[in-house]
Amino acid sequence: MKFYKYYFLSLAFVTVAMTGCKEADIDNEHHYDNKLYISSQPICDDLLIKESITEASRSIAYRIASPAEEDIQIDFEAAPAMTASYNLIYGDNATALAADYYDIPKKTATIKTGDISSDDIVVNFKNTNELDDSKRYVLPVTITGASKMAVLGSHRTAYFVFKGAALINVVANIKKLYFPIKWKSNVSSMSTITIEALLRSDDWVAGRDNALSSVFGIEGSFLVRVGDGDRPRDQVQVVAPGGNFPEANAVPGLPVNEWVHIAIVYDATTGERIFYKDGVRVYGDEAASGKVSLTSGCNIGKSYNEERWLPGDIAEVRIWNVQRTAEQIAKNPYKVSPDSEGLVAYWKFNEGTGGTIRDHTGHGNDITAVGGDPKWINVEIPAQK
Incomplete structure (x- = not known):
């Protein structure tokens, strides 16, 4: 001791x-x-x-x-x-x-x-x-x-x-870093995807030249990002079959200096494309068309080039091959069971040291930072009384 x-x-x-x-x-x-x-x-x-x-x-x-x-x-x-x-x-x-x-x-x-x-x-x-x-x-x-x-x-x-x-005691600041994903899981033909991430930034709106922040995915194919040239820098945008969504100024922006949980659902079997912010559905349409492959060129914190990094902290990144319900998303922003049905990859970003992030599902989709190690931040999420 x-x-x-x-x-x-x-x-x-x-x-x-x-x-x-x-x-x-x-x-x-x-x-x-x-x-x-x-x-x-x-x-x-x-x-x-x-x-x-x-x-x-x-x-x-x-x-x-x-x-x-x-x-x-x-x-x-x-x-x-x-x-x-x-x-x-x-x-x-x-x-x-x-x-x-x-x-x-x-x-x-x-x-x-x-x-x-x-x-x-x-x-x-x-x-x-x-x-x-x-x-x-x-x-x-x-x-x-x-x-x-x-x-x-x-x-x-x-x-x-x-x-x-607290459920989360350490998170990673990945400013100017990114994580290429070399999949061990089969993600070559996905009809249904749910992406979740817990984010915090101090400069969605200002503080750098690039107007786009990358969260997860593949440029031009399937990508979760924040901001762009046609919309506020703090607004979530998803590149997906059926066209980019939500439209510019269609949803509230993400907060600054606060943790926010985002979840994206893409379901070609039902046509649904949904965006949840802090467990609340803020956008939905029925434009999903065709399967998605995440096999090649998939990253966390990068799209197109290394200038589109995520300006802040990240935790609880989860990739599912099922549609998570509104109730499931709202009840589990900080933790899920690693053996949950449909969970393909689960990166908690709570290592506290080094640059390799473990996939908690046991599927072997571990990722390693490019550009240095993350800055590890001590937190208390949710805040304890």
């Missing part, structure tokens, strides 16, 4: 954002008396309730303002009774973490004469995958006493917060 040191700010600063564990700017405070204090931020909230995570360890750092004139013994203890006061101060609704889920192997420490600190206090968490991921839990750990040394009240307690893991 890895040990992480987390630094805590004063409880007096109740406006501090609960965004993980960061180093405190303790030097800006003035301690005129030599007092003991936790030299860390009061809230560590990066502990996740997730099926694959059964244990974790965190540590508490502490110190005194000036070197000790004699040995100082310090006592620490879990303080579940402080949960109510934590909720009141921070506006949370957390439940006290039960003793079954943690252990503090050493609750005493000694700062030796001439020192200002000693070894950290380690808190081990266990069986956390058994917690209810719809709830938040908190473990307060506090200094209960110190020999011959006063304790700074506002830096006395550390709070460890558990919350349900």
Whole structure:
């Protein structure tokens, strides 16, 4: 298990954002008396309730303002009774973490004469995958006493917060990159296709010369893209048999600096061509005509040339050989089962390192970036409360 040191700010600063564990700017405070204090931020909230995570360890750092004139013994203890006061101060609704889920192997420490600190206090968490991921839990750990040394009240307690893991924690920024697809699956004669992708951009409308952003497909054959010379740069356009759709200015543009889920259905068996935005049908016609082949020249993030890259982040790209229903699309923007019926390829773009993206279906349609590795972005989708 890895040990992480987390630094805590004063409880007096109740406006501090609960965004993980960061180093405190303790030097800006003035301690005129030599007092003991936790030299860390009061809230560590990066502990996740997730099926694959059964244990974790965190540590508490502490110190005194000036070197000790004699040995100082310090006592620490879990303080579940402080949960109510934590909720009141921070506006949370957390439940006290039960003793079954943690252990503090050493609750005493000694700062030796001439020192200002000693070894950290380690808190081990266990069986956390058994917690209810719809709830938040908190473990307060506090200094209960110190020999011959006063304790700074506002830096006395550390709070460890558990919350349900987001469905998506890492995404890829693929600006100026693209991914050629060397298919292992048979995509040579598809009567029905559903394409899904989760996108976020800060410059659909401005910020570069090219008016077209490529999502997925083949230039001149079957292509999902955003913008073009005849329409706003933030409007989805699909090149497909039956003509490009939707028409210019026929549908709302994609947002800026927000995640948006898009889904395209092409079904030659019914004639339907449909565009869903965030699970809502915003366009449909019955102009589908003929089968589609994705075998050669298919890319993510490129069409025609390398200047038509996707200006932003991408996740959850899925290719289906069935028509996904409106209900299926609306209910599953962030995750689907890799063995879902009709799922041909599933690129989550959540590797967090490198340039190769795994096909989660097991069909072997892994892809590798051209132009460098993606910039990996930590996210919380959907945002956890």
